[in-house]
Amino acid sequence: MNDQLRAISELDRVIHEPGRLMIFVLLGAVKECDFLYLLHETEMNKGNLSSHLSRLEEAGYVEIEKTYRGKVPQTILRLTRAGRGAFDRYLKGLKAAF
Amino acid sequence: MKNEIQTLLGRPRRYNNIDGSCDMMFGVMVLGYTLLGYLEAVLPENSVWRRGFGGMLLFLAVLVPMFGLMYWIPKVIKKRVTWPRTGYVVLHTDGAFPSGPARKSLWAIMGVTAVIAAGLAVLVGLDRGHDWISLMWMGNVVVFVAGYGYWTWFLERGRLWRWVVLLLMVLGVLAIGLISPGNFVGMRWVMLLFVGLAWLGSGVASLCLYIRHNHLPAPEAE
Numbered sequence: 001m002n003d004q005l006r007a008i009s010e011l012d013r014v015i016h017e018p019g020r021l022m023i024f025v026l027l028g029a030v031k032e033c034d035f036l037y038l039l040h041e042t043e044m045n046k047g048n049l050s051s052h053l054s055r056l057e058e059a060g061y062v063e064i065e066k067t068y069r070g071k072v073p074q075t076i077l078r079l080t081r082a083g084r085g086a087f088d089r090y091l092k093g094l095k096a097a098f
Numbered sequence: 099m100k101n102e103i104q105t106l107l108g109r110p111r112r113y114n115n116i117d118g119s120c121d122m123m124f125g126v127m128v129l130g131y132t133l134l135g136y137l138e139a140v141l142p143e144n145s146v147w148r149r150g151f152g153g154m155l156l157f158l159a160v161l162v163p164m165f166g167l168m169y170w171i172p173k174v175i176k177k178r179v180t181w182p183r184t185g186y187v188v189l190h191t192d193g194a195f196p197s198g199p200a201r202k203s204l205w206a207i208m209g210v211t212a213v214i215a216a217g218l219a220v221l222v223g224l225d226r227g228h229d230w231i232s233l234m235w236m237g238n239v240v241v242f243v244a245g246y247g248y249w250t251w252f253l254e255r256g257r258l259w260r261w262v263v264l265l266l267m268v269l270g271v272l273a274i275g276l277i278s279p280g281n282f283v284g285m286r287w288v289m290l291l292f293v294g295l296a297w298l299g300s301g302v303a304s305l306c307l308y309i310r311h312n313h314l315p316a317p318e319a320e
Contacts, residue, residue, distance in 0.1 A: 032187075076186075
Protein backbone atom coordinates (compact mmCIF):
# COMPACT_ATOMS: atom_id res chain seq x y z
CA MET A 1 0.00 0.00 0.00
CA ASN A 2 1.46 3.39 -0.88
CA ASP A 3 1.75 6.21 1.66
CA GLN A 4 -1.25 8.15 0.39
CA LEU A 5 -3.58 5.17 0.61
CA ARG A 6 -2.20 4.31 4.03
CA ALA A 7 -2.86 7.88 5.19
CA ILE A 8 -6.47 7.58 4.00
CA SER A 9 -6.97 4.24 5.72
CA GLU A 10 -5.54 5.63 8.95
CA LEU A 11 -7.91 8.61 9.14
CA ASP A 12 -9.85 8.69 12.41
CA ARG A 13 -13.32 7.43 11.48
CA VAL A 14 -14.92 9.02 14.53
CA ILE A 15 -13.96 12.44 13.16
CA HIS A 16 -14.28 11.61 9.47
CA GLU A 17 -18.08 11.37 9.45
CA PRO A 18 -19.27 14.71 7.89
CA GLY A 19 -21.60 15.68 10.73
CA ARG A 20 -18.98 15.05 13.38
CA LEU A 21 -16.30 16.75 11.30
CA MET A 22 -18.48 19.85 11.20
CA ILE A 23 -18.88 19.69 15.00
CA PHE A 24 -15.12 19.27 15.39
CA VAL A 25 -14.32 22.25 13.20
CA LEU A 26 -16.79 24.47 15.05
CA LEU A 27 -15.64 23.34 18.48
CA GLY A 28 -12.01 23.60 17.42
CA ALA A 29 -12.44 27.30 16.72
CA VAL A 30 -13.87 28.17 20.15
CA LYS A 31 -12.96 27.65 23.75
CA GLU A 32 -16.47 26.46 24.58
CA CYS A 33 -20.00 26.85 23.31
CA ASP A 34 -23.45 25.52 24.07
CA PHE A 35 -25.72 23.04 22.35
CA LEU A 36 -27.91 25.80 20.92
CA TYR A 37 -24.93 27.35 19.10
CA LEU A 38 -24.02 24.05 17.43
CA LEU A 39 -27.67 23.44 16.58
CA HIS A 40 -27.83 26.87 14.94
CA GLU A 41 -24.53 26.58 13.07
CA THR A 42 -24.73 22.97 11.89
CA GLU A 43 -28.46 23.12 11.07
CA MET A 44 -28.80 19.49 12.22
CA ASN A 45 -31.83 18.36 14.15
CA LYS A 46 -31.56 17.93 17.92
CA GLY A 47 -31.56 14.14 17.82
CA ASN A 48 -28.82 13.96 15.22
CA LEU A 49 -26.64 16.48 17.01
CA SER A 50 -27.16 14.73 20.35
CA SER A 51 -26.20 11.34 18.94
CA HIS A 52 -23.03 12.73 17.31
CA LEU A 53 -22.06 14.47 20.53
CA SER A 54 -22.62 11.27 22.52
CA ARG A 55 -20.35 9.41 20.10
CA LEU A 56 -17.66 12.08 20.48
CA GLU A 57 -18.02 12.03 24.25
CA GLU A 58 -17.63 8.24 24.29
CA ALA A 59 -14.42 8.61 22.28
CA GLY A 60 -13.16 11.11 24.86
CA TYR A 61 -12.98 13.92 22.31
CA VAL A 62 -15.68 16.19 23.68
CA GLU A 63 -16.49 17.25 27.21
CA ILE A 64 -20.18 17.82 27.93
CA GLU A 65 -21.19 19.82 30.96
CA LYS A 66 -24.83 20.19 32.00
CA THR A 67 -25.49 23.45 33.76
CA TYR A 68 -28.08 26.23 34.09
CA ARG A 69 -28.27 29.75 32.77
CA GLY A 70 -30.60 31.23 35.32
CA LYS A 71 -33.43 28.69 35.35
CA VAL A 72 -32.80 27.50 31.81
CA PRO A 73 -30.83 24.27 31.33
CA GLN A 74 -27.67 24.73 29.29
CA THR A 75 -25.30 22.17 27.80
CA ILE A 76 -21.76 23.46 27.52
CA LEU A 77 -19.46 21.70 25.06
CA ARG A 78 -15.73 21.85 24.57
CA LEU A 79 -13.05 19.76 22.90
CA THR A 80 -10.84 17.82 25.28
CA ARG A 81 -7.07 17.81 24.96
CA ALA A 82 -7.36 14.36 23.36
CA GLY A 83 -9.97 15.77 20.96
CA ARG A 84 -7.72 18.62 19.87
CA GLY A 85 -4.81 16.20 19.39
CA ALA A 86 -6.99 13.83 17.37
CA PHE A 87 -8.23 16.70 15.20
CA ASP A 88 -4.66 17.88 14.53
CA ARG A 89 -3.67 14.33 13.56
CA TYR A 90 -6.76 14.04 11.37
CA LEU A 91 -5.90 17.25 9.48
CA LYS A 92 -2.28 16.14 9.04
CA GLY A 93 -3.51 12.77 7.78
CA LEU A 94 -5.83 14.47 5.34
CA LYS A 95 -2.98 16.65 4.01
CA ALA A 96 -0.75 13.59 3.65
CA ALA A 97 -3.49 11.75 1.74
CA PHE A 98 -4.13 14.55 -0.75
CA MET B 99 -11.45 21.29 1.34
CA LYS B 100 -8.98 23.60 3.05
CA ASN B 101 -11.11 26.62 2.15
CA GLU B 102 -14.29 24.98 3.42
CA ILE B 103 -12.64 24.14 6.74
CA GLN B 104 -11.23 27.66 6.99
CA THR B 105 -14.70 29.09 6.30
CA LEU B 106 -16.12 26.95 9.08
CA LEU B 107 -13.26 27.91 11.41
CA GLY B 108 -14.06 31.56 10.75
CA ARG B 109 -17.72 31.21 11.72
CA PRO B 110 -17.26 31.77 15.47
CA ARG B 111 -15.18 34.83 14.63
CA ARG B 112 -18.04 36.27 12.57
CA TYR B 113 -20.51 35.17 15.24
CA ASN B 114 -18.87 37.65 17.60
CA ASN B 115 -20.46 40.54 15.70
CA ILE B 116 -23.63 38.80 14.54
CA ASP B 117 -25.62 41.09 16.86
CA GLY B 118 -23.69 44.27 16.01
CA SER B 119 -22.26 44.52 19.53
CA CYS B 120 -18.68 44.99 18.31
CA ASP B 121 -19.81 47.76 15.94
CA MET B 122 -21.55 49.51 18.81
CA MET B 123 -18.41 49.16 20.90
CA PHE B 124 -16.31 50.85 18.22
CA GLY B 125 -18.99 53.51 17.67
CA VAL B 126 -18.89 54.39 21.36
CA MET B 127 -15.09 54.49 21.22
CA VAL B 128 -15.09 56.95 18.31
CA LEU B 129 -17.72 59.13 19.99
CA GLY B 130 -15.79 59.10 23.28
CA TYR B 131 -12.52 60.16 21.67
CA THR B 132 -14.38 62.78 19.66
CA LEU B 133 -15.91 64.27 22.81
CA LEU B 134 -12.53 64.30 24.55
CA GLY B 135 -10.79 65.94 21.61
CA TYR B 136 -13.60 68.46 21.18
CA LEU B 137 -13.55 69.47 24.85
CA GLU B 138 -9.78 69.89 24.81
CA ALA B 139 -10.05 72.04 21.70
CA VAL B 140 -12.85 74.35 22.86
CA LEU B 141 -11.72 74.89 26.45
CA PRO B 142 -9.80 78.14 26.95
CA GLU B 143 -6.03 77.87 27.02
CA ASN B 144 -5.86 78.80 30.73
CA SER B 145 -8.83 76.66 31.82
CA VAL B 146 -8.40 74.58 34.95
CA TRP B 147 -9.73 71.59 32.96
CA ARG B 148 -6.74 71.63 30.66
CA ARG B 149 -4.03 71.41 33.29
CA GLY B 150 -2.98 69.15 36.16
CA PHE B 151 -5.66 67.54 38.29
CA GLY B 152 -8.53 69.22 36.41
CA GLY B 153 -7.22 67.92 33.11
CA MET B 154 -6.95 64.43 34.54
CA LEU B 155 -10.51 64.66 35.90
CA LEU B 156 -11.83 65.70 32.50
CA PHE B 157 -9.89 62.86 30.88
CA LEU B 158 -11.35 60.33 33.32
CA ALA B 159 -14.87 61.83 33.14
CA VAL B 160 -14.94 61.01 29.42
CA LEU B 161 -12.86 57.83 29.23
CA VAL B 162 -14.33 55.95 32.21
CA PRO B 163 -17.95 56.08 30.91
CA MET B 164 -16.63 55.35 27.41
CA PHE B 165 -14.77 52.20 28.46
CA GLY B 166 -17.70 51.29 30.73
CA LEU B 167 -20.09 51.42 27.79
CA MET B 168 -17.61 49.57 25.57
CA TYR B 169 -17.54 46.81 28.16
CA TRP B 170 -21.21 46.68 29.12
CA ILE B 171 -22.95 47.07 25.75
CA PRO B 172 -21.56 43.83 24.23
CA LYS B 173 -21.91 42.02 27.55
CA VAL B 174 -25.59 42.91 28.00
CA ILE B 175 -26.47 42.24 24.35
CA LYS B 176 -24.76 38.83 24.40
CA LYS B 177 -26.38 37.82 27.67
CA ARG B 178 -29.90 39.12 27.04
CA VAL B 179 -30.26 38.80 23.27
CA THR B 180 -27.68 36.63 21.50
CA TRP B 181 -27.02 33.67 23.76
CA PRO B 182 -30.71 32.85 24.36
CA ARG B 183 -31.40 33.03 20.61
CA THR B 184 -28.51 31.44 18.76
CA GLY B 185 -26.27 30.12 21.49
CA TYR B 186 -23.42 30.86 23.79
CA VAL B 187 -19.82 30.95 22.56
CA VAL B 188 -16.55 31.80 24.24
CA LEU B 189 -13.66 32.37 21.86
CA HIS B 190 -10.16 31.27 22.79
CA THR B 191 -9.24 34.72 24.06
CA ASP B 192 -11.54 34.31 27.06
CA GLY B 193 -11.04 36.89 29.77
CA ALA B 194 -9.25 39.37 27.54
CA PHE B 195 -11.06 42.48 26.43
CA PRO B 196 -11.96 43.00 23.70
CA SER B 197 -11.77 39.49 22.33
CA GLY B 198 -11.31 37.81 18.96
CA PRO B 199 -11.68 39.92 15.85
CA ALA B 200 -12.51 43.03 17.84
CA ARG B 201 -9.08 42.87 19.41
CA LYS B 202 -7.34 42.50 16.04
CA SER B 203 -9.24 45.45 14.60
CA LEU B 204 -8.57 47.51 17.68
CA TRP B 205 -4.85 46.75 17.47
CA ALA B 206 -4.86 47.64 13.78
CA ILE B 207 -6.58 50.99 14.47
CA MET B 208 -4.32 51.72 17.43
CA GLY B 209 -1.25 50.80 15.39
CA VAL B 210 -2.14 53.15 12.55
CA THR B 211 -3.06 55.89 15.05
CA ALA B 212 0.28 55.44 16.81
CA VAL B 213 2.14 55.74 13.50
CA ILE B 214 0.20 58.92 12.63
CA ALA B 215 0.80 60.32 16.13
CA ALA B 216 4.52 59.55 15.95
CA GLY B 217 4.75 61.18 12.53
CA LEU B 218 2.95 64.28 13.78
CA ALA B 219 5.13 64.44 16.88
CA VAL B 220 8.15 64.59 14.59
CA LEU B 221 6.48 67.25 12.44
CA VAL B 222 5.54 69.32 15.50
CA GLY B 223 9.17 69.16 16.59
CA LEU B 224 10.31 70.31 13.15
CA ASP B 225 7.79 73.08 12.55
CA ARG B 226 5.82 74.76 15.34
CA GLY B 227 4.07 77.13 12.97
CA HIS B 228 1.45 74.66 11.78
CA ASP B 229 -1.63 73.33 13.59
CA TRP B 230 -0.49 69.73 13.57
CA ILE B 231 -2.94 68.71 16.33
CA SER B 232 -5.89 69.53 14.07
CA LEU B 233 -4.25 67.51 11.34
CA MET B 234 -3.84 64.65 13.78
CA TRP B 235 -7.59 64.65 14.42
CA MET B 236 -8.14 64.69 10.67
CA GLY B 237 -5.87 61.65 10.58
CA ASN B 238 -8.16 60.05 13.13
CA VAL B 239 -11.13 60.58 10.82
CA VAL B 240 -9.24 58.65 8.13
CA VAL B 241 -8.19 55.95 10.59
CA PHE B 242 -11.71 55.39 11.87
CA VAL B 243 -13.25 55.24 8.40
CA ALA B 244 -10.47 52.87 7.34
CA GLY B 245 -11.11 50.89 10.53
CA TYR B 246 -14.76 50.41 9.59
CA GLY B 247 -13.64 49.35 6.09
CA TYR B 248 -11.13 46.89 7.51
CA TRP B 249 -13.73 45.50 9.91
CA THR B 250 -16.23 45.02 7.08
CA TRP B 251 -13.67 43.35 4.85
CA PHE B 252 -12.36 41.19 7.68
CA LEU B 253 -15.68 39.85 8.95
CA GLU B 254 -18.69 40.94 6.99
CA ARG B 255 -17.60 41.26 3.39
CA GLY B 256 -20.69 39.33 2.26
CA ARG B 257 -23.06 41.95 3.65
CA LEU B 258 -23.68 44.47 0.91
CA TRP B 259 -25.38 46.99 3.18
CA ARG B 260 -22.17 47.39 5.21
CA TRP B 261 -20.26 48.43 2.09
CA VAL B 262 -23.05 50.94 1.44
CA VAL B 263 -22.56 52.29 5.00
CA LEU B 264 -18.82 52.57 4.30
CA LEU B 265 -19.50 54.45 1.08
CA LEU B 266 -21.92 56.76 2.91
CA MET B 267 -19.29 57.30 5.60
CA VAL B 268 -16.71 58.39 3.02
CA LEU B 269 -19.16 60.57 1.09
CA GLY B 270 -20.52 62.03 4.34
CA VAL B 271 -17.05 63.01 5.54
CA LEU B 272 -16.28 64.65 2.18
CA ALA B 273 -19.64 66.44 2.13
CA ILE B 274 -19.15 67.77 5.68
CA GLY B 275 -15.68 68.97 4.74
CA LEU B 276 -17.08 70.84 1.75
CA ILE B 277 -19.84 72.60 3.75
CA SER B 278 -17.43 75.37 4.60
CA PRO B 279 -14.98 75.67 1.67
CA GLY B 280 -11.39 76.22 2.68
CA ASN B 281 -12.00 74.95 6.20
CA PHE B 282 -11.93 71.21 5.66
CA VAL B 283 -9.88 70.55 8.81
CA GLY B 284 -12.09 72.90 10.85
CA MET B 285 -15.03 70.53 10.36
CA ARG B 286 -13.12 67.61 11.91
CA TRP B 287 -15.38 67.35 14.98
CA VAL B 288 -18.52 67.10 12.87
CA MET B 289 -16.80 64.49 10.70
CA LEU B 290 -15.77 62.43 13.73
CA LEU B 291 -19.27 62.73 15.21
CA PHE B 292 -20.71 61.56 11.89
CA VAL B 293 -18.30 58.60 11.66
CA GLY B 294 -19.00 57.58 15.28
CA LEU B 295 -22.77 57.80 14.84
CA ALA B 296 -22.60 55.91 11.53
CA TRP B 297 -20.57 53.12 13.17
CA LEU B 298 -22.94 53.00 16.13
CA GLY B 299 -25.92 53.04 13.76
CA SER B 300 -24.41 50.18 11.79
CA GLY B 301 -24.29 48.15 15.02
CA VAL B 302 -27.89 49.00 15.90
CA ALA B 303 -28.96 48.00 12.36
CA SER B 304 -27.13 44.66 12.77
CA LEU B 305 -28.87 44.10 16.09
CA CYS B 306 -32.30 44.87 14.63
CA LEU B 307 -31.69 42.53 11.68
CA TYR B 308 -30.42 39.84 14.02
CA ILE B 309 -33.49 40.06 16.29
CA ARG B 310 -35.78 40.09 13.28
CA HIS B 311 -34.27 36.90 11.84
CA ASN B 312 -33.61 34.98 15.05
CA HIS B 313 -36.47 34.32 17.42
CA LEU B 314 -36.20 32.85 20.89
CA PRO B 315 -36.28 29.04 20.66
CA ALA B 316 -38.80 26.95 22.56
CA PRO B 317 -37.72 26.27 26.18
CA GLU B 318 -37.00 22.55 25.55
CA ALA B 319 -34.21 23.36 23.06
CA GLU B 320 -31.88 20.78 24.55
